[in-house]
Amino acid sequence: MALLDYFRTDxxxxxxxxxxxxGIVTQAIxxxxxxxxxxxxxxxxxSGIGCSSxxxxxLDFDTLHTTHGRALAFATxxxxxxxxxxxxxxxxxxxxxxxxGNHLIHAARRNINITTICFNNSIYGMTGxxxxxxxxxxxxxxTAPYGNIDRAFDLCxxxxxxxxxxxxxxxxxxxxxxxxxxxxxxxxxxxxxxxxITPCPVYFGRKNQLRTAVDMMRWQKEQMIxxxxxxxxxxxELTGKVIIGTFADKDLPEYTDSYEALIEKxxxxxxxSS
Amino acid sequence: xxxxxxxxxxxxxxxxVVEAAILSGCRFFAGYPITPSTEIAELxxxxxxxxxxxxxxxxxxxxxxxxxxxxxxxGTKAMTATSxxxxxxxxxxxxYASFTxxxxxxxxxxxxxxSTGMPTAPSQGDVMQARWGxxxxxxxxxxxxxxxAEAYTATIRAFSISEFLRVPVILLLDEVIGHMREGVSxxxxxxxxxxxxxxxxxxxxxxxxxxxxxxxxxxxxxxxxGYRFHVTGLFHDERGYPDLSPEWARTLxxxxxxxxxxxxxxxxxxxxxxxxxxxxxxxxxxSPAQAATSALRQARAEGLRVGQFRVVTVWPFPExxxxxxxxxxxxxxxxxxxxxxxxxxxxxxxGDAAPVLGLHRADGELFKPAEILEKIREVD
Numbered sequence: 255m256a257l258l259d260y261f262r263t264d265x266x267x268x269x270x271x272x273x274x275x276x277g278i279v280t281q282a283i284x285x286x287x288x289x290x291x292x293x294x295x296x297x298x299x300x301s302g303i304g305c306s307s308x309x310x311x312x313l314d315f316d317t318l319h320t321t322h323g324r325a326l327a328f329a330t331x332x333x334x335x336x337x338x339x340x341x342x343x344x345x346x347x348x349x350x351x352x353x354x355g356n357h358l359i360h361a362a363r364r365n366i367n368i369t370t371i372c373f374n375n376s377i378y379g380m381t382g383x384x385x386x387x388x389x390x391x392x393x394x395x396x397t398a399p400y401g402n403i404d405r406a407f408d409l410c411x412x413x414x415x416x417x418x419x420x421x422x423x424x425x426x427x428x429x430x431x432x433x434x435x436x437x438x439x440x441x442x443x444x445x446x447x448x449x450x451i452t453p454c455p456v457y458f459g460r461k462n463q464l465r466t467a468v469d470m471m472r473w474q475k476e477q478m479i480x481x482x483x484x485x486x487x488x489x490x491e492l493t494g495k496v497i498i499g500t501f502a503d504k505d506l507p508e509y510t511d512s513y514e515a516l517i518e519k520x521x522x523x524x525x526x527s528s
Numbered sequence: 529x530x531x532x533x534x535x536x537x538x539x540x541x542x543x544x545v546v547e548a549a550i551l552s553g554c555r556f557f558a559g560y561p562i563t564p565s566t567e568i569a570e571l572x573x574x575x576x577x578x579x580x581x582x583x584x585x586x587x588x589x590x591x592x593x594x595x596x597x598x599x600x601x602x603g604t605k606a607m608t609a610t611s612x613x614x615x616x617x618x619x620x621x622x623x624y625a626s627f628t629x630x631x632x633x634x635x636x637x638x639x640x641x642x643s644t645g646m647p648t649a650p651s652q653g654d655v656m657q658a659r660w661g662x663x664x665x666x667x668x669x670x671x672x673x674x675x676x677a678e679a680y681t682a683t684i685r686a687f688s689i690s691e692f693l694r695v696p697v698i699l700l701l702d703e704v705i706g707h708m709r710e711g712v713s714x715x716x717x718x719x720x721x722x723x724x725x726x727x728x729x730x731x732x733x734x735x736x737x738x739x740x741x742x743x744x745x746x747x748x749x750x751x752x753x754g755y756r757f758h759v760t761g762l763f764h765d766e767r768g769y770p771d772l773s774p775e776w777a778r779t780l781x782x783x784x785x786x787x788x789x790x791x792x793x794x795x796x797x798x799x800x801x802x803x804x805x806x807x808x809x810x811x812x813x814x815s816p817a818q819a820a821t822s823a824l825r826q827a828r829a830e831g832l833r834v835g836q837f838r839v840v841t842v843w844p845f846p847e848x849x850x851x852x853x854x855x856x857x858x859x860x861x862x863x864x865x866x867x868x869x870x871x872x873x874x875x876x877x878x879g880d881a882a883p884v885l886g887l888h889r890a891d892g893e894l895f896k897p898a899e900i901l902e903k904i905r906e907v908d
Contacts, residue, residue: 262758265769295754300598311758311769316751318601319760320594321624327591331598331606332751334582335556339602339752357594360587513582520577 260284260294262314269308273467275426275452279373280309282429283342286437297340300329302349304380306373309344323354326361329368337510343370347388348378351407362416362445366509369439369446372409375454383457394461409449414502419444421502425451427474428498435500444508451496531718536711541676541701542567544712545635546575548683549607552722555581556606558595560588560614563647564703565637568609589614593621596632601759603750605687609635612645615654615661622696623662624761629694629746631725633686636698637706640892649892650703652814652865658698659843665781667788669795670698670843674817676710681720682840688723689795693787694745700842702865704815704894723794728755736766744787788844797840798849802828806835808907809857811850811874813839816863816895823900832908845873854881859907863887863895
């Protein structure tokens with residue numbers, strides 16, 4: 255299918271700033287859906303609040319733009335109520351790791367078959383550039399005017415440790431690897447998580463001497479180290495670098511399958527006892 | 529309860545809610561443990577799989593509210609249950625359900641607040657929160673049953689109202705109604721009408737999820753049925769797309785706030801006792817109504833002209849029904865287990881027509897009939 259057929263063209267143009275990478279990540283999601291041949295009628299895309307969370311609105315599926323941080327909770331309701339539906343969550347670094355952090359670890363723990371794409375632009379863009387739990391230490395934001403003293407989450411490590419079936423990180427600069435990771439995540443039965451690093455020259459870049467989209471792309475190119483290469487490097491060399499690649503790809507029991515089995519078991523017991 | 533048999537069966541209030549919810553077709557429950565509503569979650573965990581429904585214990589109260597909204601959007605009747613602190617946490621998503629017109633039933637078994645308060649003691653301290661707990665103007669329905677039998681029928685009505693009018697319904701139990709055991713009659717349960725969600729007709733490609741069909745309540749499609757629609761908590765046009773223009777905001781809010789007025793027959797619920805010749809009117813709701821009824825009987829035996837106006841659907845407040853008593857009654861008593869919440873509505877409706885006297889307690893104790901009777905005598 256033509257990629258444009260997956261978009262609600264009457265919702266365009268989008269609201270994202272010049273140089274924003276969100277459109278590239280959105281395109282990668284659509285390419286993944288297309289490659290797997292998923293039906294638009296049986297795919298639900300859920301988001302929270304923030305720049306990235308506007309993406310589902312542009313897509314021609316059943317789409318749900320929820321409250322801040324809660325996309326995974328709403329998505330859990332959709333998926334558990336109707337397990338045959340494909341459910342995708344689009345979220346951002348603040349949405350997923352700060353206000354929605356609890357839902358993220360618990361969705362991963364249950365290993366519910368939801369694919370979560372976290373658009374990580376390292377900043378709260380919609381509100382004008384405040385630091386997030388994924389902003390690097392010492393970076394600047396409108397609420398970190400003297401430099402960020404917080405430490406950043408390694409969100410992939412957190413989700414992996416919480417029990418997800420699939421975990422990967424990619425970047426908009428390394429679009430081929432990112433697109434493949436998203437497709438693998440969509441195909442994976444179980445909780446699948448992709449952190450997609452995306453440039454925000456307007457809010458993150460401006461405060462961090464990366465004012466143009468090109469500066470930000472160059473920064474991605476220089477900072478990102480593929481996992482295979484990183485494994486051969488010593489920790490000192492990796493300081494300040496970001497590792498991209500697949501961190502988990504496991505076959506584990508899936509939550510809605512387990513619930514279906516539970517229903518069958520309970521109904522059999524009820525029948526036998528009556 | 530076997531509805532094919534007649535007679536009266538003993539139920540705990542929380543148990544009655546679960547049974548009635550399943551009878552109403554509820555097939556999804558998401559919750560979080562909290563006293564004194566926990567039995568509802570526990571029984572849902574037992575019963576839902578038996579009927580092919582789904583129960584999930586979420587990581588928190590906010591998540592359970594989100595999950596029931598998500599489930600409801602797939603066309604599955606959904607419920608959650610909580611108490612004071614949890615009700616506070618659910619508020620943002622209750623507003624989301626109201627604004628996106630997603631049917632959900634939220635049970636709040638009220639305990640004494642504020643804060644952690646008294647977890648095992650009854651209260652009616654969340655009456656105003658049920659109306660105004662979430663930010664912004666919004667429609668909401670709240671029902672406060674006065675007995676276990678009424679908790680049963682009120683649950684059925686809560687689903688009907690929620691599904692038919694696409695509005696969140698708060699089932700305001702209090703700890704007494706939730707934990708007390710009383711008889712529920714099969715005939716009373718059978719008599720309650722079940723209303724369903726209005727479904728779209730016509731071609732899927734022309735479907736507009738928020739287009740008024742003239743009733744004020746747009747027909748609702750399910751996620752997964754090929755309508756491919758957008759749902760957002762932003763101001764949204766008929767297509768569900770964001771539209772923040774002042775003109776559209778006025779149009780949308782007019783329909784949203786007007787739909788409950790237009791369908792008062794669906795949600796209004798008042799029970800009047802001995803009011804024809806009443807000079808003193810007791811306005812009650814929830815478990816204190818039982819003490820008020822008892823006081824009324826004794827007062828009548830003493831020859832005092834007392835009547836009871838029992839509000840079951842507290843929001844929207846039945847103002848026209850109550851206003852009928854202006855000019856008839858010389859005083860109104862409002863017993864409630866809070867420091868004066870629904871009394872404010874009664875005062876607003878009665879105006880200068882009669883003094884409104886509150887009997888209030890928020891100490892975890894129940895009203896005794898004698899306290900109410902004493903107040904009646906005092907007024908007389």
